[in-house]
Amino acid sequence: MKTVIRPYGDTTGDGMTQVSFTLPLPHDKKAEGAALQLAAKMGLEPAMLVHAKQMGDGFTFFVIYGSVRHLVELDKVVVVERDFPLLTAKEVNTVVKQKLRRKLSVVGACIGTDAHTVGIDAILNLKGIAGEKGLEYYRELKVVNLGAQITVPELVAAAKAEKADAVLVSQVVTQRDAHLHNTREMSAAFREALPADKRPLLIVGGPRFDELMTDELGVDRIFGRGTTPREVASYLVHALITNKAERKKAVAA
Amino acid sequence: MKTVIRPYGDTTGDGMTQVSFTLPLPHDKKAEGAALQLAAKMGLEPAMLVHAKQMGDGFTFFVIYGSVRHLVELDKVVVVERDFPLLTAKEVNTVVKQKLRRKLSVVGACIGTDAHTVGIDAILNLKGIAGEKGLEYYRELKVVNLGAQITVPELVAAAKAEKADAVLVSQVVTQRDAHLHNTREMSAAFREALPADKRPLLIVGGPRFDELMTDELGVDRIFGRGTTPREVASYLVHALITNKAERKKAVAA
Amino acid sequence: MSSNKLGLDPALVHRARALAAKAGRPVVDMARSHTTVSVERAVLRLSGVTGADPDGIPWVNRLVDAVRNDVGLGHGVALPVFHALAEHGLEPTGAELTLLAQKAAAGSVRFDLPTGKAVTAAKKASRRQVAAGIKLIDRNRADRDKMIKRYGDPKQRPWIYLIVATGDIYEDIPQAQAAARAGADVIAVIRSTGQSLLDYVPEGATREGFAGTYATQENFRLMRAALDESSRELGRYVRLTNYASGLCMPEIATLAGLQRLDMMLNDSMYGILFRDINPIRTFVDQRFSRQIHARAGIIINTGEDNYLTTADAVEAAHTVTVSQLLNEYFAHEAGLADWQLGLGHAFEINPELPESFRLELAHALLARELFPDAPLKWMPPTKHMTGDVFRGNLLDGFFNLVGALTGQGILLVGMMTEAVVTPWLSDRDIALQNVRYVLGAAGNLHEDFVPAPDGFIQRRAHQVLDEAIDLLEKIEDDTLLNAIADGTFGIMKRPAHRGKGLDGVAKHDDGYYNPATEILETPGKEQQ
C-alpha cells in the first residue's frame, strides 16, 4: 500500500474535500473573501465557495469545496490499536476462574451531571449491544452499575466497598469539555484516595473521546464510538490478569 | 469591527467547523487515524471524527467536526470589490449615447464544448434574470449572442465582424479546469488576432470562476455566481467609456 | 385537524381513557395528601420571597428548611411562616417575608404552629399574600393574550419549536432572536445538565451551564423580554419554553408563571424515569406545578418521546400511548384544558426498518386521533441520528413530513448534528430551512393522505391501541407505582421508595394548609 495518499473526489490524487462553517460577518463580497482566506489556510487550493447564506444580522454560513494540498502520511498515523486478543465470553470466564481465582469486580457509572446511561448500560447490562451480551452476562465478573449522575466521591466509595478491580466511567456530554473535566476529577480522586497498587483499573468511554488521551486524563484506557462489551471484557482480562506483570512494572516506574 | 475573527459554532471564538472527505482506504482504526491526521493538518484541533463509512472495497468517507485554529484576518482579505458605479438602464443608455455616440457592440458566446447557455442568456437576452432585463433590453447596446459550443476562431471572427467593443464568454463546465483552459485559449487568440488597441474588452463569467484570476487568464474582468445584467452593463460603460482614459494608459504601459 | 382516518372504535378509545383514569386515581389521591419542600417553597415564592444567601441558596430554601426543622412540613409552611411574621411584628409583604427568612437563617426566629384565632389570621394573611402572587400570574396571562391579539399567532400549524443551548444566557439571547427571525414560533432554552437534581433554583443571570443554561427567574425574564422585542419586530408572538421537571418542578412552574413563559416541559414521569427522582416526590410536585400552569395559561409538553431513546420505538409504541393517556388524566385533574396539552411523541423508529415511515405515520396519527384537541408535541429523530449529517438532514425532512401529514401541533425542529453537538447557529438555520421547505411544499398533502382501509397504517394503529389497553389493564390491576418499578416506561426500573428527593416529601397532617392550592382549586374568585 502507498504510504502517502490524498482525499479522493472522483480521481486518484485529486484531494477533493468539503468544508462548512459560519463566520460572524454579514454576507458580502468581503465575507466571501474571508471565507476563502480561511479555506486557503486550511489548505484548500483552489477553493470554490459554492454556498453562502446570511443568518440573522451578523453571521454567514459557507460551504466550500476544493482540493486540499496536505498529504496524508500513513506511516505517521498514530492510533490506539487493539493490543490484546479478543476473547469469547467463555475464554474470559476461564481465564478469570483459573488465573484470578475469584470474581473480577467491576463498578460502572455515569459521573458528574451526565445522565446518558445508554452507553454504559450497553457495556454492562445483560442486554448488551450489537448482538453482544454485556458484562453482567459473564459469570466470572461481578458487575455493579451505579447508574447516572453519580458524584466522584460516591464512585470512589463504591469502588472501595466493592473492592473494584476496574472502574468503568461513561461520559457523553462534551460541551465545554465536560467529559474531560469530569474524567480528570475522577482520576485525581482515585489517585488521592488509594495507593497506586490498590487503585482499580480506570476506564472511561463515550462517543467523543480521543482514545490517545489516556495520559492526559490519568486513566488506563479510553473506549470510543461503537465499543462492544467483548472488547471491554477482553481488555479487562488482558490488563488485570494476563498482562499484570507489565502493569505492575509500569506502576513501580 | 474586529479585524481577527474565527468561525462560530455556538459561542464567539469557538472556531467550529465541519469537514468531509473520502480517503482511498478501507475502514479501520488506521483509516480513522489517517482522517484525523488530515484534519489536524487542516488545522482542526481538537477534531472529532463523527462518521466513517466504507464505500466499496477501498474507500472510506469521513465527517469530522472540530475547532479550527486558524484566524481569519479581515484586513488581509483580498476581493474584487465593485469599483464602478451601478447604473440604471437609462443611465447606461444615456452615457453610451452622449459619450460614445454610437451603439456599443457586444458579442457573447459559450465557447469550447460547453453548452450551458442559461448563464450567458441570463446576462444577454431580453428576459434577463432576477427581475433584471438582459443587455438586449438596453437600447444603446448592440448584442449578438452566438450561443453554445462556439469555437475560439468562430468567436474571434464574429468579434471582428461585429466590431465588438466587448466580448462576453461563459464557461460553466469546470471539470479538469476546462473553463480555465478555454479562457486562456480565447484570450491568447484575441491577443494574436488583434493589436492591443483594437482588442475588445474581454469578459468571462460562470459560477466557478475565481474573480481574482484576471491576469492569469488574460481577461479584463471575471464575473461569478449570481451576476446580474445591470452589473455587467455598468461595468461595460465604466471600462469602455467613463474610465477609458485609464484603460488606454494601462494598455500603453 | 380532527379527522377519522384510522377508523378507531370510539368505544375502545373511551375504554382506554377510563382505564387511565382508574390507574391514575390512586396517584392523585397520594398527591393530594402530601406536600414537598418544593411545593412549600413555591408557596413562598408566590408570597413574594425572593433572592438568595451569599452562597446562592435561595431564601425560600432557608425559610422552608428552618420551618421544617422546627415544626416539620406536615402542616405546610404558610401557617408557621405567617404566624411568625405576625409574632415578629413584620408586615405580610414579600420584602418582610424575605427579611423573616434571613432572620430564620441566622437562627433568630423559631417557628411554631399557630392555634386558635392565630390560625385564621395566618391563613388570611397568607392567602392574601399568595393571591397577590397569583394575580401577577393572571396579569401575565392577560398580557400574553393581548400580545397574541396584537402580534398574532403563527400563520401555520405545526408551530415551529427550536432549542437554544449555549449555557450562557447572553449567547442564548441573540441566537434565540436569530432563530425567531428565521421562523421559529417557540424558543426553548435547554437547561444545564445538572440542574434538575438541584434542590433549589439558582438565582440571577447565568453564563456557565453545560449543554444548557440554568433556569433562573432572571434568565426567564431576560429571554422573555428579548422575545417580546422579537415579537414586535416580527409581528408574531414568539413563545418561550423552559423545563419544569426536576426537584424544583413547583417552583420553576411558578417562576414561569411569574415571568410569562408560554410553554413548559412538564411530564408526570420524566423525572422519575430519566433523573431517578423519587416517584412520590415527582407526582406530588407535578400536580402542584400543573395547577400553576393551568392558571398561567401555559401549555405543557410531556416527555413520552424520551421513552423511545431507551426502549425500541416499535416494541414500546403502546407505552407512549399509555403514558399520553395518563398525562392527559393527570393534566385534566390539575385543571389544564385540552389546548394546553402538548403531549409528546417522537420519530424514533430505526430508519433501516422496512416501512419505518409508514409505522411513524401510524403512530403519529394514532396520537392525533386519540387527542384531537391537544396540540401534540412532535419530536424529531435523535437515537438513530449519527455523525452522517447529510443523512441526518434527510431524516429530519421525513420527520417534518410526518408532522405535516398528521397535523401535529408543535414541531420540535430536528438538527442534523443531533449525534454530534448541541445545535450550532447554522444547524438551526439549516433545520428551519428544512421545515420551511416541507411545510411549504407539502404542508397540505394531508388532504391526499388516506390510509388504505384496513391497510398497513390502520392495522398498525389499531394494534398499538389494543396493546395500550392491555397494558392499562395490567397497570390498573397492579398499580402505576409498581408498573414504574417494573420498568414499564423506557425500560427504566424505578421503585416507589428509591430515587432522589424522597426526604423532601411530607404527608399532610390534619390542618395542613396551602393557600396556593386553595386558590388554584377554587378558581373564579381571584381569576379575572
Place this chain on the structure above:
Amino acid sequence: MSSNKLGLDPALVHRARALAAKAGRPVVDMARSHTTVSVERAVLRLSGVTGADPDGIPWVNRLVDAVRNDVGLGHGVALPVFHALAEHGLEPTGAELTLLAQKAAAGSVRFDLPTGKAVTAAKKASRRQVAAGIKLIDRNRADRDKMIKRYGDPKQRPWIYLIVATGDIYEDIPQAQAAARAGADVIAVIRSTGQSLLDYVPEGATREGFAGTYATQENFRLMRAALDESSRELGRYVRLTNYASGLCMPEIATLAGLQRLDMMLNDSMYGILFRDINPIRTFVDQRFSRQIHARAGIIINTGEDNYLTTADAVEAAHTVTVSQLLNEYFAHEAGLADWQLGLGHAFEINPELPESFRLELAHALLARELFPDAPLKWMPPTKHMTGDVFRGNLLDGFFNLVGALTGQGILLVGMMTEAVVTPWLSDRDIALQNVRYVLGAAGNLHEDFVPAPDGFIQRRAHQVLDEAIDLLEKIEDDTLLNAIADGTFGIMKRPAHRGKGLDGVAKHDDGYYNPATEILETPGKEQQ
C-alpha cells in the same frame, strides 16, 4: 402500477394520442425519405467495418465520404460499396470492407452505382453482410435475456440509475462497480462535453473526456464486461446506459446493440434543442437509431427533463407531456414496444413555490397514468440545486419520494453536489443511501396516497393535460418543425434549416437501398 388516481377522461387521453400521431406523421414521412451520413455509416458498421485511420477518423467515415464524393448519398452506400467490393475482387466480409475503405481513402477506388444484375448482387451481398451484424445484435439480446434469467432483475421498482462521469474509462469502471455494489441497478456513463457534435465516433479506450467519458465501442465493451462481472458477483443483472443523441445517433445506437448495452438516451428532439443539431438530420437519425434499439431490446430514455432546465417547470409542464406523446408516437412507429419507453420527466419545480411537492406529484402521476406500460425515467432536481449540499440531499429525498408515490420505473439518482461538481464517489454513496431510505421506509406509501377527488393534485393534472391538448392542436395546425422553430420546447428556437449537420442529410433518390432498414422493417425472418 396501473391505477386511475387522477380520474383522467379516456376520451381526452385518446384524443391527445391521436393528435400526437397527426403532428408526428409528416416528420416520419420526411425521415423515411431521407438518409444521413451517420445512417450510412451505421450500415457499414453493421457490415463489419471497424477501426480508424491514423488520425483517429473511423474507416466508416472515410468510406462514406468517398462514396458521397463519387456518387452522392441519395442511393445509400450499400449498393456502391458492395458493388465496388465485387469489382475489386474482395470478399463481402468486414475485414475486406475495411480494406476497401482504406483503399478508397488512399484514392485507389472509385465508386459507381451498379446497374442491372449488379444491383441485385450488391443488394444480396450487402443484405447478407448486414444481416450478420444484426444477428450479433440479436445474439446480444438473447444473452441479455439469459443473464436476466440467471441473475434476476432488480427486486424493486423503480430501478436505481446512477451516473458515472470521470472522463476516464479506467476510473469509471471501479466507480461503476462500486455503485452497483452499493445498489445501482443501472449505470450510465456520461459522455464528454464535446462528443455529441463530433461527426464521427472516436475509437478505443479513452481517458481524457471533460465531465464525461467518450462513447466508443471499446469503452462500451470494457464497461459491459465489468458490469457482467458485477452482475455475477451481486446476483442481479446490472444494466448499462449510454447516449445515442448527437450527430452519430445511428452509429452509437448500433454500437450499443453490438456491445449489449441495455438502455440508451435517445430523444427525438434533444439534439435539436440542446445541441443545435439540424432538425431534419436529427429526425432522420433518430428513426434509424430507434429501429436498432427496438431490435436490440434496448430501453430508450427520452429527454423531456431537459426542457425544465431552461423553461419553467410549472409553466412548461404541458410541453413535457406533448413531447412525451410525440416521443411515444415516434418510438412506436420505429418498432419500440411500450416496455422500452423510458419517457423522461423531472422534479424541477422551484422548491420555494407553495405546494411545489404536490405539483410535482400531479405532474409525475399524469405521466404515469398517460403511459401506464412505459417504465418512465424520473429525473432529479438540478436547476434549483445550489451549493447548499445539505438542502440538496433533502430535495433529493423528496424527489425520491415522488418517484415511489407515483410508481416511476427508472429513478435517476440525484446528487447533493449537483450544482458543484460531477458526482464524487461519496456523493453517489450518500445519494444511494437516500434512495434506499426512502424506498425502504416509504416505498409502499403509494397505497395510502389518494389524491383528493377534484383536489389540488387532480385539478393540476387535468389542467396540464388540457394545455397539452391545446398545444398539440396548434402543432398539428402549424407543423412540428415550425413549433420547434418557435421555441415551443425548452424555449430553444431551432429553425428547420439551421443547426449543425444539415450537410450530412440526403434525400433518397429512386432506388435508394438500405439493407439494414429493410431487415429492421420486416422483422421475423432474421430475428430468432
